[in-house]
Amino acid sequence: MRRLVPVFILLVIAPAVAELLLGDIPLNTALLPTFLFDIALYGTGAVLIREIARRRNLGFARIMMLAFAYGLLEEGIATQSLFNPHFPGLNLGTYGMVLGVNWVWAPYVLGLHSVWSITLPIFLTELMFPKRRTDPWLKRVGMWTNGVIYILALTGTVFLYLHLTDFCASPVLLACVLLVAIVIILFALRSSASSTRAVAVPGSKNAPSPWVACVTALLGGAVLFGTHELFPTVLSAPAVVPFLVDLAIIVLVATLISRWIKCRNWGNAHALALASGALLNTVIFGFFIASGETNSVFHAVLSAAAIGLLAMLNWRR
Incomplete structure (x- = not known):
């Protein structure tokens, strides 16, 4: 059972960062069932991507590609928020809608999934278990079980939002999203064994502090x-x-990071600093999203726990 502790932590951290810490789940009687369902969706998705990446020796750039594909499946196929002008709680209407796609909502929500829903939780969990950071955490049966739960949760989300919103995008849009997601997944996994195992040669420049x-x-x-x-x-x-x-x-930050990680002195301190800055965004903006005194206090407690986690990881570094 101790072997599965990192898996259980990642199952919890993924929805905690993506939904709970962002203030999207209020403190009420629906919190526990909602969070459990999010574990089945976000948590298993993060575990699945992490296990595939570690088995194929993929770096975090490829993990982010897989996370982007995850976001496309969730927001384009399951909830269809990319296409629904009256999506619950969004209130954008037709603002940003071109060719049936909301181009104002898409960069935000897909960026949210690419970084905060999947990549950041994977990175934080691996930092908690540095000796097992590059090892697979699940065996074949565990992988299949996790994958089945994810597919069931994704399918359940499809039917849930069809019922809640009474909206279904055109088959052309759904097919396009599915095709793009498949292409991204195949591209992320296409590296040969030799290229994925290649050791990066540090550059001559120093990374910033x-x-x-x-x-x-x-x-x-x-x-x-x-x-x-x-x-x-x-x-x-x-x-x-x-x-x-x-x-x-998105382009600016991605370009800077891609250059920095090639510098000769880039290390865990820099990577943890990036993760800390990203996590602090959910801490800060969660206070704007959480409504009411009770939810604000609840978010403050969650924020203290998140900051405590960052402090612990920096202390152990």
């Missing part, structure tokens, strides 16, 4: 979260503005 990495992740995430919160309810502008802002910040 961990504080710069932390602030970059914090500000980059703040722009992504802030754009979602400000447009169009607070700031009125054509939908192309928030889309281009999100696209620009």
